[in-house]
Amino acid sequence: MSAVDLRRVWKPSVTEFWAGRRALWWTVGPAGELAVLLVHRQFLRRSRHVKGWMGWGPQVPFDAVLLLRRADGSLHRRPIKDIPVWPSHIALLPASRLLVASGRAGKDDSGAWSPNAVVLSLESGRQEAALCIGDDIPALVTDPGGCIWTAYGDEGIYGGHPESAAGLAGWSAQGQAVWAPGGRLPAMPLEGCTAATEGDRVWLVWYSGSRRAGTFLTRITPSTGEVTSWASPVHDPDGFAVRGRRAVLTKRVHNQRWTEVVRAELAGDVWRVTERRRVRVPGRVVMRCGQGRDGLLWLRAGDTWLHIEA
Numbered sequence: 001m002s003a004v005d006l007r008r009v010w011k012p013s014v015t016e017f018w019a020g021r022r023a024l025w026w027t028v029g030p031a032g033e034l035a036v037l038l039v040h041r042q043f044l045r046r047s048r049h050v051k052g053w054m055g056w057g058p059q060v061p062f063d064a065v066l067l068l069r070r071a072d073g074s075l076h077r078r079p080i081k082d083i084p085v086w087p088s089h090i091a092l093l094p095a096s097r098l099l100v101a102s103g104r105a106g107k108d109d110s111g112a113w114s115p116n117a118v119v120l121s122l123e124s125g126r127q128e129a130a131l132c133i134g135d136d137i138p139a140l141v142t143d144p145g146g147c148i149w150t151a152y153g154d155e156g157i158y159g160g161h162p163e164s165a166a167g168l169a170g171w172s173a174q175g176q177a178v179w180a181p182g183g184r185l186p187a188m189p190l191e192g193c194t195a196a197t198e199g200d201r202v203w204l205v206w207y208s209g210s211r212r213a214g215t216f217l218t219r220i221t222p223s224t225g226e227v228t229s230w231a232s233p234v235h236d237p238d239g240f241a242v243r244g245r246r247a248v249l250t251k252r253v254h255n256q257r258w259t260e261v262v263r264a265e266l267a268g269d270v271w272r273v274t275e276r277r278r279v280r281v282p283g284r285v286v287m288r289c290g291q292g293r294d295g296l297l298w299l300r301a302g303d304t305w306l307h308i309e310a
Helices: 014-018
Strands: 007-010 021-028 034-040 044-046 056-058 062-069 075-083 089-093 097-101 117-121 127-131 139-142 148-151 168-171 177-179 189-198 201-208 214-221 226-231 239-243 246-252 256-267 270-285 290-293 296-301 304-309
Touching: 007 034, 014 021, 021 089, 021 290, 034 089, 075 117, 089 139, 139 189, 139 201, 148 189, 148 201, 168 201, 189 239, 201 239, 226 270, 239 296, 246 296, 246 304, 256 296, 270 296, 270 304
Parallel strands: 189 290, 239 290
Antiparallel strands: 007 304, 021 034, 034 062, 044 056, 062 075, 089 097, 097 117, 117 127, 139 148, 148 168, 168 177, 189 201, 201 214, 214 226, 239 246, 246 256, 256 270, 290 296, 296 304
């Protein structure tokens, strides 16, 4: 694979940097729009132990600017005041709304699970809902219909939260559980890896520590409830995108300027690797660096966003 296959999409301007704003949590919406939450350093503190952009954490509540780069290349900025949760993920929802979700959930004094996510209106800036979408969330994506899809880590799966215990879940934007695997997975999940959408279908990538250990690609069709899983051609990928019978996956060289790019095709019931290359990228690659939308794998390398076609 040549470097031209990694297409640069966007990076923050020098003006943002000198204004003290950091590009932190990000997502790609169902319409292919890149959304990045910019936060001023006055609201942030830096961890000495966490590498890359994920090492910056906010003092809650905090203000931010959501930058939206639409598919036509136009840029739009939406100021947001008093975000009440420490984000692990952001995601776009229909009707110009933003989900901000923490990866962890706790319990209140009564033993009930406390909200760990909020839905904000990008038009008014108001909070529309507070919800709990499970505990220990390494992967999250929204679909075109406005549902939220999550894959959980081991602390959530074994931590007592009922939906997290199944390993994968689907939620409404009001926080109601709308989908569970219900015994239709080839093994018991241990950790979520990444997520993608292809049209109205959702893909959750996860691995298992059971006797049938391995990494799996699970496709869910929300309209019918159909669930299909395949063994992944890459163990524990951090990026995945699919178009028909072709897929592209990435596996980072952590905190380095390299990532492994793997192309695969579905032959019968098996995803077979057709190409595997280690590719240099313009910045260091850390956790939560990939998200797939309709055959494009979006990759964050430092403060540069790229995409790769499946």
